[in-house]
Amino acid sequence: MRALILGLAVAVGLHTSAMAEEVVLGLSQDEVAITATFDGSDILIFGAVKREAPALNDPPLDVVIAITGPNKPVTVRKKDRRFGIWVNTEAVEIDQAPSFYAVATTRPLDVALSNTEDLRHRVSLDQAVRTVGAAEVTDDVDAFLDALQRIRMDEGTYQVREGAVALDEQTLFRTSLTLPADLTEGDYSTRIFLTRGGAVVDSYETTIDVRKVGLERWLYNLAHTQPLVYGLMSLAIAIAAGWLASAAFGLLRR
Amino acid sequence: MQIYLPIAEVSVNAFLLLGLGGGVGVLSGMFGVGGGFLMTPLLFFIGIPPAVAVATEANQIVASSFSGVLAHLKRKTVDLRMGVVLLVGGLIGATLGVQVFNLLKAMGQVDLLVRLCYVVFLGVVGGLMFVESLSALRRARRPGGPPPKRKQRTWVHNWPLKMKFRTSGLYISAIPPLLVGAVVGVLSAIMGVGGGFIMVPAMIYLLGMPTKVVVGTSLFQIIFVTGFATLLHATTNFTVDVVLAVLLLVGGVVGAQVGTRIGVRLKAEQLRILLAGMVLLVCGKLALDLLLTPAELYSLATEGGH
Numbered sequence A: 001m002r003a004l005i006l007g008l009a010v011a012v013g014l015h016t017s018a019m020a021e022e023v024v025l026g027l028s029q030d031e032v033a034i035t036a037t038f039d040g041s042d043i044l045i046f047g048a049v050k051r052e053a054p055a056l057n058d059p060p061l062d063v064v065i066a067i068t069g070p071n072k073p074v075t076v077r078k079k080d081r082r083f084g085i086w087v088n089t090e091a092v093e094i095d096q097a098p099s100f101y102a103v104a105t106t107r108p109l110d111v112a113l114s115n116t117e118d119l120r121h122r123v124s125l126d127q128a129v130r131t132v133g134a135a136e137v138t139d140d141v142d143a144f145l146d147a148l149q150r151i152r153m154d155e156g157t158y159q160v161r162e163g164a165v166a167l168d169e170q171t172l173f174r175t176s177l178t179l180p181a182d183l184t185e186g187d188y189s190t191r192i193f194l195t196r197g198g199a200v201v202d203s204y205e206t207t208i209d210v211r212k213v214g215l216e217r218w219l220y221n222l223a224h225t226q227p228l229v230y231g232l233m234s235l236a237i238a239i240a241a242g243w244l245a246s247a248a249f250g251l252l253r254r
Numbered sequence B: 001m002q003i004y005l006p007i008a009e010v011s012v013n014a015f016l017l018l019g020l021g022g023g024v025g026v027l028s029g030m031f032g033v034g035g036g037f038l039m040t041p042l043l044f045f046i047g048i049p050p051a052v053a054v055a056t057e058a059n060q061i062v063a064s065s066f067s068g069v070l071a072h073l074k075r076k077t078v079d080l081r082m083g084v085v086l087l088v089g090g091l092i093g094a095t096l097g098v099q100v101f102n103l104l105k106a107m108g109q110v111d112l113l114v115r116l117c118y119v120v121f122l123g124v125v126g127g128l129m130f131v132e133s134l135s136a137l138r139r140a141r142r143p144g145g146p147p148p149k150r151k152q153r154t155w156v157h158n159w160p161l162k163m164k165f166r167t168s169g170l171y172i173s174a175i176p177p178l179l180v181g182a183v184v185g186v187l188s189a190i191m192g193v194g195g196g197f198i199m200v201p202a203m204i205y206l207l208g209m210p211t212k213v214v215v216g217t218s219l220f221q222i223i224f225v226t227g228f229a230t231l232l233h234a235t236t237n238f239t240v241d242v243v244l245a246v247l248l249l250v251g252g253v254v255g256a257q258v259g260t261r262i263g264v265r266l267k268a269e270q271l272r273i274l275l276a277g278m279v280l281l282v283c284g285k286l287a288l289d290l291l292l293t294p295a296e297l298y299s300l301a302t303e304g305g306h
Helices: A002-019 A115-121 A141-155 A214-225 A227-253 B014-031 B036-045 B050-074 B080-107 B110-141 B175-191 B196-206 B211-236 B242-265 B268-291
Strands: A021-027 A031-034 A041-051 A061-068 A074-082 A085-094 A101-105 A158-162 A166-168 A172-179 A186-196 A199-212 B002-004 B011-013 B162-165 B170-173 B298-302
Touching (some): A061 A166, A085 B268, A101 A172, A158 A172, A199 A214, A227 B050, B014 B036, B014 B196, B014 B268, B036 B050, B080 B211, B110 B196, B170 B175, B175 B196, B196 B211, B211 B268
Parallel strands (some): A101 A158
Antiparallel strands (some): A061 A186, A074 A085, A074 B298, A166 A172
């Protein structure tokens, strides 16, 4: 009994000493304004590790930064040759698919973060992109998930950048992130994990606010709140432009 | 210069869109087609979501057709009476077409059916026009040959409910144009285009209208059908992107004016053979897409709207 209590005390003690490392975070901007000429954005993510005691050297400290855009279900379709032509045959709806996803780490993700911690915090791409209940539709769901990841990675909306976080003296870390031009608005959850030996020591979460502003905002709102007015306005612009061009050319000919 | 489109939620090059609009506008003015069957696949290709591309394209066609019609009205090459009859048929057809479309959607595979529709109709229409206008050209070149028949009297001319279409120089039953309008309306609802590429040959070969009048009349009825479609898309799917539309139509209306002027200079047979060639080209491209092994077997589709 006494041994057990002692064991517990040691465990708690170890835990608190591990907890003594904390993330202090900075973002170059925590708002992204989508204007008419929005052409993507670079965000600098930097921070420091605050600690009471001198840093341990073993196991080494790792930093994992994960940014996830708003979730948008995606239907992935697969083509197959039927009667000589290529036809969409199978479709799988992936209900957990962020519109944007980026992870940056100091070392390869499977070294910096253990499997258990990944499952708990859902950090890796495989954890971020999931589906529930698709197994009934096809027996090869993984191929569809892989296809989604592959296509989005090619587009640059999914980024896995292992080793892209610079860590100095186990204290200062920084990385930069490129947000593509084709951005969906919403809250982009930004999470920082400090890990040692694959276990999460401390984490910090904040959001980057991506919003349409100005004319973009106004048009988007009008289209959704006053669709008839918006439709009529579109038609009026079309008719006016058609008439203007005709009139202008009529003047030119004279 | 990159421009972020508020509804499509993608960033595109403004000059690319102006150029696309201008190019398609020239063709639209020359041939009296809305150009949707060219522009919509092009918009897919540069990364505009399909639902937004189809809806916005309808809005853009309104502008280029209106610009074209004004030019034709000045030349008195629009048969307003015929246009109204076609339009009545077209609206009935479009309403039917939307029902058919929803039925197909419930059955799945609507994507494939739309593509097959394109290949079949573009192929048949383009092929027929090409052969016919080629033989017309040859006839015109042969010296001393018999002059081409001005008007053929076909079964169309024996139906009841006769109406006088003065601009077209026709005295025929109102039923065939109504039917042509309805069929085109159904197809344009399913294929998401104005339907000019079917309407123009139907007016020439089925109704026997003179080619010069056909173009303006076709544009006239396209304005209303696509205007109707724009409102429908804007109120039900919220997929009309007005910024995209403006960029396309600035190029489009200028192009249509240029096209109309080129069209007037060309001979009717040349005009028809060019249109036939273009229709066949698009048809070939779409057929190849269906036949060749695609580079990426998988495709993504996010839920439309928000």
